Amino acid sequence: MKKKLAVLLAGAMVMASLVGCGGGDAAPAETSAPAEEAPAADEAPAADEAPAAEEEAPAADEAPAADGGTISVGFAQVGHESDWRAANTQNYQDAFSEANGYELSFVDADNDNAVQLEAVRNFIQQEMDYICIAPIETAGWDTVLQEAQDAGIPVLIVDRSVDADPSLYTTQLGCDMVAEGETAGNWLAEYLDGAEAKILVIEGSVGASATLGRTEGFNNIAAQHSEWEILDSQSGDFTQAGGQEVMESFIKSYSDFNVVVCQNDNEAYGAMDAMDAAGITYGVDGDVIIISFDATHDGLQYTLDGKINCNVECNPLQAEFAADVIQKLEKGEAVDAQTIVKDEAFVAPGITSQYAVTMTQEVLDGRAY
Amino acid sequence: MSKLKKITKMQLFLPIFSMILVMLVNVIYDLASGNAPFGFFSISTQVTSSGNTILYGRLIDILNRGSEVAILAIGMTLVVSASAGTDISVGSVMSLSGGMCCMLLAGYGVTNVSEYARPLWVGIGAGILVAVVCGLFNGFLVAYLNIQPMVATLILWSAGRAIGLLLCNSAIVYVRVPSFQFFGSYVGFLPTPILIAAICVLIMALLLKFTALGTFVQSVGINKKAARISGFNSAKIILMCYAICGLCAGIAGITATSRIYSADTNNIGLNMELDAILAVALGGNSLGGGKFNLAGSIIGAYTIQAITTTLYALGVSSAQAPVFKAIVVILIVVIQAEPVREYFKKLSAKKAAAKEA
Numbered sequence: 001m002k003k004k005l006a007v008l009l010a011g012a013m014v015m016a017s018l019v020g021c022g023g024g025d026a027a028p029a030e031t032s033a034p035a036e037e038a039p040a041a042d043e044a045p046a047a048d049e050a051p052a053a054e055e056e057a058p059a060a061d062e063a064p065a066a067d068g069g070t071i072s073v074g075f076a077q078v079g080h081e082s083d084w085r086a087a088n089t090q091n092y093q094d095a096f097s098e099a100n101g102y103e104l105s106f107v108d109a110d111n112d113n114a115v116q117l118e119a120v121r122n123f124i125q126q127e128m129d130y131i132c133i134a135p136i137e138t139a140g141w142d143t144v145l146q147e148a149q150d151a152g153i154p155v156l157i158v159d160r161s162v163d164a165d166p167s168l169y170t171t172q173l174g175c176d177m178v179a180e181g182e183t184a185g186n187w188l189a190e191y192l193d194g195a196e197a198k199i200l201v202i203e204g205s206v207g208a209s210a211t212l213g214r215t216e217g218f219n220n221i222a223a224q225h226s227e228w229e230i231l232d233s234q235s236g237d238f239t240q241a242g243g244q245e246v247m248e249s250f251i252k253s254y255s256d257f258n259v260v261v262c263q264n265d266n267e268a269y270g271a272m273d274a275m276d277a278a279g280i281t282y283g284v285d286g287d288v289i290i291i292s293f294d295a296t297h298d299g300l301q302y303t304l305d306g307k308i309n310c311n312v313e314c315n316p317l318q319a320e321f322a323a324d325v326i327q328k329l330e331k332g333e334a335v336d337a338q339t340i341v342k343d344e345a346f347v348a349p350g351i352t353s354q355y356a357v358t359m360t361q362e363v364l365d366g367r368a369y
Numbered sequence: 370m371s372k373l374k375k376i377t378k379m380q381l382f383l384p385i386f387s388m389i390l391v392m393l394v395n396v397i398y399d400l401a402s403g404n405a406p407f408g409f410f411s412i413s414t415q416v417t418s419s420g421n422t423i424l425y426g427r428l429i430d431i432l433n434r435g436s437e438v439a440i441l442a443i444g445m446t447l448v449v450s451a452s453a454g455t456d457i458s459v460g461s462v463m464s465l466s467g468g469m470c471c472m473l474l475a476g477y478g479v480t481n482v483s484e485y486a487r488p489l490w491v492g493i494g495a496g497i498l499v500a501v502v503c504g505l506f507n508g509f510l511v512a513y514l515n516i517q518p519m520v521a522t523l524i525l526w527s528a529g530r531a532i533g534l535l536l537c538n539s540a541i542v543y544v545r546v547p548s549f550q551f552f553g554s555y556v557g558f559l560p561t562p563i564l565i566a567a568i569c570v571l572i573m574a575l576l577l578k579f580t581a582l583g584t585f586v587q588s589v590g591i592n593k594k595a596a597r598i599s600g601f602n603s604a605k606i607i608l609m610c611y612a613i614c615g616l617c618a619g620i621a622g623i624t625a626t627s628r629i630y631s632a633d634t635n636n637i638g639l640n641m642e643l644d645a646i647l648a649v650a651l652g653g654n655s656l657g658g659g660k661f662n663l664a665g666s667i668i669g670a671y672t673i674q675a676i677t678t679t680l681y682a683l684g685v686s687s688a689q690a691p692v693f694k695a696i697v698v699i700l701i702v703v704i705q706a707e708p709v710r711e712y713f714k715k716l717s718a719k720k721a722a723a724k725e726a
Contacts, residue, residue: 080539081539081635082541082635083480083540083541086539086540203687206687206688207688232684233686233687234681234684234686234687235687235688237636239629239633239636240629240631240633241625241628241629241633241636241637244628244629245434245677245681246681248430248434249427249430249678249681249682252426252427252430252682253681253682253684266541266633269629270629273629275418276417276418276419277415277417277418277423277554277555278415278417278425279415279416279417279418280418281418298481298543
């Protein structure tokens, strides 16, 4: 009786995830997902029994996998928290389209770790050819990755990283945050050309991989320059309000500074608001150099306007790199354990750099997001 | 001596004492690091990039950045007093209110506008209206269906932000019109949020002074049944408290949105319900309902901001800041705890007795 119930529940969850896929491009359906998925998370214990129960009734789940030419890919996305994430999702949906020979099952986990784990388990049960995971949390993946390996399904960890034995997944694909920080540092060194720098850093959320990587990368370069001094470093939580508040305080603590490093664009907007209120000029024509990260559309508009001197990209268009890996695997070629998505950097008009592209209206119009 | 005793016996003595203590840390720090000892307290004027002259200083920052929590604390105080429970949905409702406002001003699905799609008052009116409706919804569940306040408000705690995201199509909606920024920037030389908070506090203080609102709320909070038997409509009063709490959340939401001229629904008011509840507690109010002190809650709200601003001023790293914040909060709560106060009272009585003998 219990097993039957488990099968029923597991079936219901598969249906729920399919419904989730169907609503993939319609935003309202996506956003209402948390309410629908919350009960699903409660069923997790029951679903754990599902693999055992499945042995009795395998026929139902095998059907979808049995189609010929197309490659089925399951993608467990983090959520839809930012423009960046939306561009990332859209990119995957475009790259893994049916026209390109793929069948993409997309699950938006809405930042819920349990939902994401279950989505991956479903992909395993549906015998997907490949699974892409953009992990919400770094820890706790060993069991489910082992299950995927036992089922013989290659797993691509995309965008972020996991704390698991690298032998459990095929490749880890994403931006190199440390390299982004180093790019920012290298650009600053080139721009200042030996001049003194008094630097204030507005960090991202405490402990986020982007915060850690960008801080480490920038500090690596700063360590090579004795004429640079990092006066202070505080978290602005990746938000504009946080950037405003931290910058407001920095201005009062330090009367003398000439570089502000903001670890994302939203913080940079906030820092600019605060400097406006204090009558401090910034950007190409101002006293303070602003370095930002992410290179979102609005951020690059500010770069084009000369308000942000240098904006280092974190490229959301990662799907082609993932597709590349999958094509290699299809041909039976070996792939690297790490696949780095190439990031670019952009500088305001009037600046030329070996590390970055000088912004023009064409560059901005040519951006995909 | 007796004068000092009078002061220390005042109800607001401990909350004010705690706030001053927090700020004194800065004086010690400035002295130790060789700066002007009262640099933290100095207020000067500053010319902005757009040519306005504004007041400038850390105290202004505390008043400015603490506005939202102070506004929330007004509503939260009433809710706590009347229903012996907290409204944990206020942060989410702030986000919903901001999202509603920006969605209307920009138009659905548009993420960046430099002119209004609708008149400003429509956006702000709708933003505040939706917050009041949220408050009424919470109040209905608590007052008429007798659902535990935390459970009742848990619904909008999770759904409010989600609806806000839905309205904004999961994106940050920018309204880059100078008049929209007014509520988060400056009116003359004063930051507008300070003025908004001051008006809200003033209106509520006048209501409490010149109407029987305070008495109604407190009697319902002390004993709901007794209040009903004495002729108060308890349910209606609780409903009204939640509606006022919603209204406050709406005003705070619009202020927070105007500061960043955008509806960042993922982050506006995030965890702010906890700060509002803490403000009520730091103000010396019992979370068990009944008697309340509005001034205490407001002082509590600014104390929280004073801690944050002090930690920035001291340059404490962001990873460690929450620990220091927790320690300070614990200290403030402990010195206000009944047994601790009793202990000190006994101690001073003993001293007095020893002196006499």
